[in-house]
Amino acid sequence: MGETLEKTFVIALVTTANKQEAEKIIRRLLNEKLIACANIISPVSSHFHWSGKIEKAEECLILMKSRKDLFEKLAETVKSLALPIINGSKTYLDWLESCLRQDILDDFVSQE
Helix, strand or coil, rough: CCCCCCHEEEEEEEEECHHHHHHHHHHHHHHHHCCCCEEEEEEEEEEECCCEEEEEEEEEEEEEEEEHHHHHHHHHHCEEEECCCCCCHHHHHHHHHHHHHCCHHHHHHHHH
């Protein structure tokens, strides 16, 4: 698979208050083919600044595998961060690609 911007795979990170919320988000994004798969890690202990104070909370962390060109659409659905996947086995990356929607990629390529 060639390394081009539109084919760059990412891992999107999202935290949720509970497992049910995480599963709801995952199901929606899978149905829209914005992610190929997701993992829920629970619980995670989150520490953060909020309203001028340092807070902590138990949350669920979702790791979602997607493509860079789909991230903007994914981020419209849920607040998230994306980290690049810098390498992976060809069979795994081919599988990811086969699970993700192509219409956004086709639009992206035709605009160049």
